[in-house]
Amino acid sequence: MLIYLRGRQSKRRLTAVLAVGLLCLALAPGHASAHRAAAKVVITYGRWGSADEIRAGNALLQAFARDYPAISVSQQVADWNTYWTKLPTQMAAGQAPDAFLIDPGYYQVHYASTGRLVALDDLIKRDHIDMSQFWPQELPTFRFQGHYYELPSQFAVNLLLWNKTEFAKAGLSRPPSSWQELLKDGQLLTLDSKGHNATQRGFDPNHIVQWGYGSYEYLDGIDELLMTEMGGHLWSQPETSGHVRTEIDSPQSRAAIQFLVDLIYKYHISPTPTQMGHYQSIFAAGKVAMYIDGTFDLPVYYPIRSFKWDVTSFPSWNGHIATMVQGVGNALNPTTAHKEEAWTLIKWMAGTQGQSIVSANGLDIPSIRSLAESPSFLKGKPSGLKAVLESVKYGVPYLDFPHKADAFNYIITVLTNDVFTGHMSVTDGVKKAADGANAILQGRHV
Amino acid sequence: MAKLMVARRRMGVARRREAVAFYLFASPWILGFLIWTVGPMLASLYLSFTSYDLFSPPQWLGLQNYSDLLTSDGTFRSAIANTFYFVVVGLPITLVLSLATALLLNERLRGIVVFRALFYVPSLVPSVASGVLWISLFDPQYGVLDGILRFFHLPSVDWLTDPNAIKPAIIITLLWGVGSGMIIYLAGLQSVPEHLYESAKIDGAGAIARFWFVTLPLLTPTILFQLVIGLIGYFQIFDQIYVLTNNRPDDSSITFTYYLFQTAFGSESNQMGYASAQAWIFFVVVMVCTAIVFRSSARWVFYEGARNP
Numbered sequence: 001m002l003i004y005l006r007g008r009q010s011k012r013r014l015t016a017v018l019a020v021g022l023l024c025l026a027l028a029p030g031h032a033s034a035h036r037a038a039a040k041v042v043i044t045y046g047r048w049g050s051a052d053e054i055r056a057g058n059a060l061l062q063a064f065a066r067d068y069p070a071i072s073v074s075q076q077v078a079d080w081n082t083y084w085t086k087l088p089t090q091m092a093a094g095q096a097p098d099a100f101l102i103d104p105g106y107y108q109v110h111y112a113s114t115g116r117l118v119a120l121d122d123l124i125k126r127d128h129i130d131m132s133q134f135w136p137q138e139l140p141t142f143r144f145q146g147h148y149y150e151l152p153s154q155f156a157v158n159l160l161l162w163n164k165t166e167f168a169k170a171g172l173s174r175p176p177s178s179w180q181e182l183l184k185d186g187q188l189l190t191l192d193s194k195g196h197n198a199t200q201r202g203f204d205p206n207h208i209v210q211w212g213y214g215s216y217e218y219l220d221g222i223d224e225l226l227m228t229e230m231g232g233h234l235w236s237q238p239e240t241s242g243h244v245r246t247e248i249d250s251p252q253s254r255a256a257i258q259f260l261v262d263l264i265y266k267y268h269i270s271p272t273p274t275q276m277g278h279y280q281s282i283f284a285a286g287k288v289a290m291y292i293d294g295t296f297d298l299p300v301y302y303p304i305r306s307f308k309w310d311v312t313s314f315p316s317w318n319g320h321i322a323t324m325v326q327g328v329g330n331a332l333n334p335t336t337a338h339k340e341e342a343w344t345l346i347k348w349m350a351g352t353q354g355q356s357i358v359s360a361n362g363l364d365i366p367s368i369r370s371l372a373e374s375p376s377f378l379k380g381k382p383s384g385l386k387a388v389l390e391s392v393k394y395g396v397p398y399l400d401f402p403h404k405a406d407a408f409n410y411i412i413t414v415l416t417n418d419v420f421t422g423h424m425s426v427t428d429g430v431k432k433a434a435d436g437a438n439a440i441l442q443g444r445h446v
Numbered sequence: 447m448a449k450l451m452v453a454r455r456r457m458g459v460a461r462r463r464e465a466v467a468f469y470l471f472a473s474p475w476i477l478g479f480l481i482w483t484v485g486p487m488l489a490s491l492y493l494s495f496t497s498y499d500l501f502s503p504p505q506w507l508g509l510q511n512y513s514d515l516l517t518s519d520g521t522f523r524s525a526i527a528n529t530f531y532f533v534v535v536g537l538p539i540t541l542v543l544s545l546a547t548a549l550l551l552n553e554r555l556r557g558i559v560v561f562r563a564l565f566y567v568p569s570l571v572p573s574v575a576s577g578v579l580w581i582s583l584f585d586p587q588y589g590v591l592d593g594i595l596r597f598f599h600l601p602s603v604d605w606l607t608d609p610n611a612i613k614p615a616i617i618i619t620l621l622w623g624v625g626s627g628m629i630i631y632l633a634g635l636q637s638v639p640e641h642l643y644e645s646a647k648i649d650g651a652g653a654i655a656r657f658w659f660v661t662l663p664l665l666t667p668t669i670l671f672q673l674v675i676g677l678i679g680y681f682q683i684f685d686q687i688y689v690l691t692n693n694r695p696d697d698s699s700i701t702f703t704y705y706l707f708q709t710a711f712g713s714e715s716n717q718m719g720y721a722s723a724q725a726w727i728f729f730v731v732v733m734v735c736t737a738i739v740f741r742s743s744a745r746w747v748f749y750e751g752a753r754n755p
Contacts, residue, residue: 081693085711092500110714114501274586274607405714417696421607445519445720 039070043338045345046076046090046097048083052299056363063357064348071341091116094335098342102150102331104141105220105398106405111331112144118332119147123343129350134367137395138327144400150329151350152367154358156294157395158221158314158324159388163189165307166210166289170197175290175312175384179226179259182290182315186212186269189289198269205268212269214288216276217416219408220398221324222292226256228396229317234411235401244401244441248411249434257419258426265422273420283309294324295365295388298381311384313391325395327367365389407437410446494722499715511723522724524697525705526731528613532701533680533735536617540676541669544627549657551628552635562632569625577689580619581606584690591618606690609698616686616699627672634668635661666747673739681732702728 047057054077061073076097078086084107090096102108102117111117124131131139134152142150160182162175170189176182189212190198197203198212215222224234232252236245247253263270276282281300283291286307292314301309314323330346332339348354355366359377366372372389411433419429436446469476494511496504515522551562568576583590584605592602605615638661646656684703691699700708706728710721 081712088500088716089711107714114499116501274604277581278585278588403714409712413694413696416694417607417609417698421604423607423609445514446521 040072041070041338041341042072042074043099043336043341043345044074044076044097045342046078046083046087046100048078048080048101052363053296056358060349060354060357063353064345067348067353068344071344073345091333096333096335098333098336098338099330099346100333101153101328103328104150105326105400106408107400108142108144108149109400109402109404112147112149115334117149118334118339119149120151120332121147123347124148124151127347129347133369134350135325135327135369135372135392137325137392138367138398141327141398142329150331151346152327153330153346153349154296154364155325155327155367155372156296157365157388157392158225158292158294159311159384160313160315161283161291161293161301161309161311163283163286163289163307163309165309166286170289175310176315177312178316178318179229180317182213183263183267183269186263186290187267188212190269198267203268208268208271210286211271211288213263213290214270214276214282215292217273217412217420218292219412219415220326221294223257223260223415225314225322225324225396226259226317227253228322229320230256231320232256235404244404246407246411246434246437246441248437249430254426254430257415257430261419261422261426264420272422273416294326295385296363299363309382311382311388313384313387314394321391321394322396323391323394324398325392326398401441403441403443407440410436410440490722490725493719494726496719497717498719498722500718504719507719511720512727514720515723515727521697521700521705525700525702528698528700529681529683529702531613532617532683533677535613536620537673537676537680539617540621540624540627540680541672543621544624544672545631545665545669547624547628548631548635552632562629566625566629569623571623573623573685574689576622577619577686580615580622581690584615609696612691612699616683616690619686619690620683627676630672631665631668634665638664663748664750667749670739670743670747674736677735677739678732681728681735 045061047054049057057075057077061075064071064073087096087100096116102111108117112119129151131148135155138152138155142148142152160175166189167173167175167185170185172185172188176185187198189210190203190208191210192204193207193209194202194204198205219234227234227248230252232250232255233247234253236247248257260270264272271282271288279285279287282288283293284301284304298311314321330349332342332346336342349358350367352368352371355368355371358364359366359371366377371377378386414424414429414433414436418424418432419426424432439446493504495507495509497507497511498504547565551558551565571579582588584592586592586602586604589605591605595602603611605611642660642664643656646660651659682703683701684707687695687699687701687704695701695704702724706721706724709717709724
């Protein structure tokens, strides 16, 4: 999903290493257990992920192996970009994994409509899977034309990270709840090399050593939400209109982009994209006092020792709140020779056991709502996470439609390269983005 | 008579055996070429007239992919323009710079081999690794390049985000790899016979005249080689674009091969037919340019042995 946008995604090609490792494991038992090993059904599972996510995924599969010793799962991993170039070619060659992770917000319509995913309704009914146990906000994501094509695997909400230590130094005691407060706090928290903050006379915007706020270009995690809060939309509503357009050039949406650009170039409380690029994690480096990210990135921040931090929900605009709730799910390959075993795996992953293990490592929010809200899950997590989970009800629908990924990519390229760098005015930039994306959505080449 | 026929037949048998042996020895290559190159090329030629998403059967479109590409696709136009920019601007600079480096490193000085090695080493660094290195060199705040600009009181340049600076920036990264061309020029320079310089000197030719009338003509076969290799290399430029634009090139930086990759693998619906049409246009363009270079070479390439009586 949003990981798409992040340049800092590591490109680890673990597939080969894992394949060799699994081969060694398969050969390890020797003669005595050779007979038992031969009875095992080996299935393949494909996923993308960061190093943290893959570590968590391995722990998950080890637990599955204990529960289902007769099924051996061989995991194929790739970084996000490689995953989406590899999967279709594997499918074309008839070598796609038996089960695999799908981002329902971007690729589901194309894959489901070309018969590359199994409709899961019969299996869900047969095994009495209670779909109401999952977050209601993420369920529509997994449906296409009334059918379920994935079972929930991971759930993500976005949040505002805030540096408690720096807030205290600036005389602030609580995080902002609105963008207006964020701007005000951000000005107090932005410091130049002489220690002036952005509200003080003599503040030098050319020698900033700490910014109040920062984030990487995050179209569906920040821009789209602020547009929604200000009364606009990134996309015309897909569930009501057949043909989706982008509305990024509407006055409301444009105002949202303008506000975010102003945080950089007018108020100087946010670093430019180039300045952002100097840091692997600018918040963990203590260079920005506030940062918007997704729950999936929390493990990056747990090791921080040099300052205290917490999280809170996405800021509102004039009392309107929108937040990002995105689930990703596991799908089945229609050509699998081991449909039952593959189904057993994804069912287990979506179940209480799988979801407990997924969330135990602090990486993901459980898709099962009661688990996410349980004291055992929240224990040891940042105290603001409860408020973040309460903001799920303001979730912006995460739906796919034809050519969405390409249109999304086009918009983000224009925003990243032209608008947030300051090379193009917001008015020109959103017009360029809208013209191109709308042509792409009509199936044209631009 | 009979003896002669036997001899002839023997020769025929020997020749045929030789031919069989030749084809047997060459067969791995021939088979590989047919299966892995000719076959896919023919398949892509067919696919270029279709709409094909890897999964549904190809649908015949006739010439539509080609007409879309040549008439309505703005990104393709940008890709062509940018690619030609790299060829027209980058290639001559590369050729001249690698020759100049080779001339300098052809001097007989103490420790010259060390310098040769130093200049050659960057061309051994994989393009992705050098790309990552260049990202930090281009940084407008901390980068070395901007430090130099500041030293001369020149304005700072946003190398990688300014649409006017990104192409020159990419060429600069490519110039870092002139070492491989330099090595070939060095070999060419060292094969220029010493007696030609001596007789030119006796005739009163200065250093510039010696270079112009002796070195350069004798280097033309090497220059032709470098030109053809460089031409194709610049046409196929991809890695630097991928790394330096963070996998997000726009109209100011997208190239032929990158757009082809994006269409085939980076798009939601894997438009293989459309990408195949691009590949064929690309193939024809590179073929024509290479043919022009070869055709023209008769006029300016001098082969030492060729003019001897």
